[in-house]
Amino acid sequence: MTALTCEPGAVDCDVHVAPAAYADLLPHLSDYWRQYISEAAIRLTGVGHAYPPGAPVTAPPEAREKGWATPPSTYEQLAERYLDVAQPQHAVLNCVTGFDVHRNPYFAAAVAAALNDWVRETFLDKDERLRASLSVSPVSPEDATAEVNRAGDDPRFVQVLLPVRSDLPWGHKNNHTMFEAACQRSLQVALHAWGRAGKSVTPSGFATTYLEDYLANQPIAQAQMLSFVSEGVFERFPDLRVMVTECGFAWLPTLLWRFDKDWKGVWREVPWVKDLPSEYVRRHFCLSTAPAHLPPDEAGRGQLLEMLGGSQMLAYASDFPHDHGDSIVPLLDQLSGEERHGVVHATAAAFYGLKPLRTYTST
Numbered sequence: 001m002t003a004l005t006c007e008p009g010a011v012d013c014d015v016h017v018a019p020a021a022y023a024d025l026l027p028h029l030s031d032y033w034r035q036y037i038s039e040a041a042i043r044l045t046g047v048g049h050a051y052p053p054g055a056p057v058t059a060p061p062e063a064r065e066k067g068w069a070t071p072p073s074t075y076e077q078l079a080e081r082y083l084d085v086a087q088p089q090h091a092v093l094n095c096v097t098g099f100d101v102h103r104n105p106y107f108a109a110a111v112a113a114a115l116n117d118w119v120r121e122t123f124l125d126k127d128e129r130l131r132a133s134l135s136v137s138p139v140s141p142e143d144a145t146a147e148v149n150r151a152g153d154d155p156r157f158v159q160v161l162l163p164v165r166s167d168l169p170w171g172h173k174n175n176h177t178m179f180e181a182a183c184q185r186s187l188q189v190a191l192h193a194w195g196r197a198g199k200s201v202t203p204s205g206f207a208t209t210y211l212e213d214y215l216a217n218q219p220i221a222q223a224q225m226l227s228f229v230s231e232g233v234f235e236r237f238p239d240l241r242v243m244v245t246e247c248g249f250a251w252l253p254t255l256l257w258r259f260d261k262d263w264k265g266v267w268r269e270v271p272w273v274k275d276l277p278s279e280y281v282r283r284h285f286c287l288s289t290a291p292a293h294l295p296p297d298e299a300g301r302g303q304l305l306e307m308l309g310g311s312q313m314l315a316y317a318s319d320f321p322h323d324h325g326d327s328i329v330p331l332l333d334q335l336s337g338e339e340r341h342g343v344v345h346a347t348a349a350a351f352y353g354l355k356p357l358r359t360y361t362s363t
Contacts, residue, residue, distance in 0.1 A: 007345075009358075010088050011090045011315070011348040011354060012086070012091045012317060013352075014094055014290065015093050016095070017093050018096070019044065020073040025115065029110060036107070057322055059323055060323040068321060079127075082318075089354075089357060090348075093119060098138065099192075099195050100196060103196075105140040112143070113150065116135055120154065133190050136160055138163050139167065144175075145177045145178045145180075157187065159182075159187055162191055163192060166195065169223060169226075170227060171224070172231060183239055191242060193247050217246070221248075225242075225281060226259065232270070234280050244285060244287045245317065248291055249313075286314070287315070291324040313347075316328075316345075316348065
């Protein structure tokens with residue numbers, strides 16, 4: 001189920017947009033930062049995505065032929081390439097441009113604020129179906145908290161966007177003031193794949209191939225999940241929920257089994273973890289369906305669903321304009337009508353507190 005074959009009325013929790021160049025952000029930056037960008041000849045890297053331009057997952061062939069391989073930078077592009085075809089009930093826009101901003105904390109904070117103002121003006125003001133993630137500085141918890149306080153009162157921002165690759169695990173207490181600010185505004189948190197290219201993706205050092213780099217998003221997401229629970233984030237912020245985006249989900253059952261098993265032996269180290277770790281995860285985490293790394297056979301997919309405890313933790317994501325094929329379709333085909341509706345429509349709507357705008361009829 002790609003963005004172009006999605007059921008009408010879906011709630012899509014991962015649709016990418018990105019400025020084409022820093023020129024798009026200049027109206028939202030101060031004179032100082034405009035001059036900084038100009039004199040230093042700073043350019044955006046990655047063109048809005050972390051995939052190599054020629055990789056098949058970057059975009060489907062038909063989009064590449066039309067020159068649509070990069071995320072939309074205008075509402076008109078988003079409407080033509082995605083909204084008019086997919087007809088979502090709601091779409092959550094994720095702009096990961098801020099993930100690659102260099103380590104100057106002052107510049108990172110300025111760019112995050114500019115990205116939020118750009119997303120609001122370019123997209124949110126033009127379509128009631130659109131919601132967005134709030135960009136924050138990935139290098140300064142203080143600046144991230146300040147940005148949540150500055151822009152987070154706009155209800156069209158539904159979550160704080162964090163790169164899955166971080167300097168400290170996100171559950172660390174240094175980040176708790178940011179979570180407090182988010183909870184005060186009913187914002188959730190999204191952990192999205194990727195982060196700064198200069199960050200080692202393995203505990204043993206840098207990867208030497210893109211394959212290693214690509215696959216590393218999954219074990220890093222697991223480490224972040226362990227951090228949120230082990231650091232007591234959900235005891236302190238019981239209303240906070242986390243969407244794990246573009247990091248897969250088939251790895252979850254084995255992680256939870258081991259997490260519960262080892263916790264029973266060393267729980268004294270984390271006395272604030274009062275319930276089984278798996279119970280915190282099931283209460284507080286959702287995982288997006290793209291990419292879906294599924295067993296090839298129906299029996300294996302059924303077993304995965306059984307180990308997940310059902311489909312309640314899964315929320316539909318097209319990851320537009322990236323292309324993971326129809327990898328989720330075999331799993332959805334094994335669900336009952338109610339379960340399928342939950343994954344494609346209801347789970348994300350409940351997660352973000354979204355109300356239906358209109359009734360759609362599937363064709």
